Amino acid sequence: MKIAFYGSSLLSSYWNGAATYYRGLLKALSQLGYEITFYEPDVYDRQKNRDIEAPDWCSVVVYEATHHALMQVAARAAEADIVVKASGVGFEDEALLRAVLDHARSDALIVFWDVDAPATLAQLRDEPDHPLHRALQEIDLVLTYGGGDPVVWAYRAMGANECVPIYNALDPETHHPVASNARFACDLAFLGNRLPDREARVGSFFLDPAAQLPEQRFLLGGSGWGDKPLPANVGWLGHVGTRDHNAFNVTPKAVLNISRDSMAANGFSPATRVFEAAGAGACLITDAWLGVELFLKPDEEILVARDGGDVAEIMQALTPVRAKAIGQAALRRVLADHTYALRAAVADAVFKRHLTHGTVEAAE
Incomplete structure (x- = not known):
């Protein structure tokens, strides 16, 4: 065929x-x-x-x-x-x-x-x-x-x-746990290109929490952010190729998923990043969208934030032990149900x- x-x-x-x-x-x-x-x-x-x-x-x-x-x-x-x-x-x-x-x-x-x-x-x-x-x-x-x-x-x-x-x-052959990489060491990382219908949400869910948590380190990956004013504790990596995604997901304490406006409004639209991060065993925080519980269980396999204030609260309370447990639970779930x-x-x-x-x- x-x-x-x-x-x-x-x-x-x-x-x-x-x-x-x-x-x-x-x-x-x-x-x-x-x-x-x-x-x-x-x-x-x-x-x-x-x-x-x-x-x-x-x-x-x-x-x-x-x-x-x-x-x-x-x-x-x-x-x-x-x-x-x-x-x-x-x-x-x-x-x-x-x-x-x-x-x-x-x-x-x-x-x-x-x-x-x-x-x-x-x-x-x-x-x-x-x-x-x-x-x-x-x-x-x-x-x-x-x-x-x-x-x-x-x-x-x-x-x-x-x-x-x-x-x-998830494709387990391409996205899976690997050793950490010092280049991606931080508390919270986000990977996404700068797009008109995502930029405001990146400001709310990522840059605002970074400004609220100056003692923590944040990393931004993706194209188009070069002229965007960033808080002092946010590093910009530029385009991160797929060969580096596993290390990018594994190394930080947590990684963030931010839906574009239309996807968030519609719901039932998990980005590729959700499964890639889970496949690497990352602790994933996602913005809230309708239907997330059909793919990963909130508070056990994924953390859900309604706004930037929630992201800041999650990051203040999140311990390395809990982050690892959530990442491992997510990995088990996607291998079982979402390949x-x-x-x-x-x-x-x-x-x-x-x-x-x-x-x-x-x-x-």
């Missing part, structure tokens, strides 16, 4: 939060027998900041950011049994969607895989003429990496035939159900 997957980037996590999600899911799907080709545009200097080389479980085609090159790779959709267009590819997304729909075989399963459903749905509500409205009539299946029932209901209301969340998860192998099994079942149903209809 061949999959043509058109996404942002498999090879680089640079300005690309979906990288580890793609890697974990597609590797697990390949282990189920799928033959996958991933098509990614050469944009945003991602190819200059690769985290991995082309893997043996997936073919990767990097194409130039030109309309001609886009049309060439879109034509290869005709080779696949399953054609996936992801959201946020980053170069002529609307043209790419139209082109892969036009080139896909009539018997192929067409999937729109939304890695930022709250943002996509908000755009669709604001733009009644957005091309995705019409494309949903031609798409067999919408998959999302979060959102729960609110996203499912919203997509169905907009005409999607079916919408299924395939949540972020990409389990997520891929869900996707596999959905694919097979659709393909079998399509074959029956065609025969009739």
Whole structure:
């Protein structure tokens, strides 16, 4: 079974939060027998900041950011049994969607895989003429990496035939406990790129508590923060590649997850970082969002903060012993319930159900 997957980037996590999600899911799907080709545009200097080389479980085609090159790779959709267009590819997304729909075989399963459903749905509500409205009539299946029932209901209301969340998860081969690294030594660390719909929450949940706790050391990782005024006890690391994520998660007493505005408002949207940190055995503090208890148990496997005041209180009371216990409990939980192998099994079942149903209809 061949999959043509058109996404942002498999090879680089640079300005690309979906990288580890793609890697974990597609590797697990390949282990189920799928033959996958991933098509990614050469944009945003991602190819200059690769985290991995082309893997043996997936073919990767990097194409130039030109309309001609886009049309060439879109034509290869005709080779696949399953054609996936992801959201946020980053170069002529609307043209790419139209082109892969036009080139896909009539018997192929067409999937729109939304890695930022709250943002996509908000755009669709604001733009009644957005091309995705019409494309949903031609798409067999919408998959999302979060959102729960609110996203499912919203997509169905907009005409999607079916919408299924395939949540972020853990790849134990890439994210796991390692030795600590002095570079990341601190009390609380946060890793995230500077984005317009996250910045205010980073100020509230991370920078404000740092200012309240001058005796503690805080570390900020991620791109775009270079000109942001920071409290004296906050160090900025810049981009932290995926090869360093385990040490970044393991070394601090605790690490922080801060959802973007849309994800927090929607709920049921655990970031990749939640599972990566838990997989390394980190003590994770997260901002509060609806549905967190479905993934990790508050106060035992994760600590939940309603605001920056809660973060400061947690950090004042958190001992190394308790932090380690929470991290170990989180590690046990994600290994049992939240691996990409389990997520891929869900996707596999959905694919097979659709393909079998399509074959029956065609025969009739």
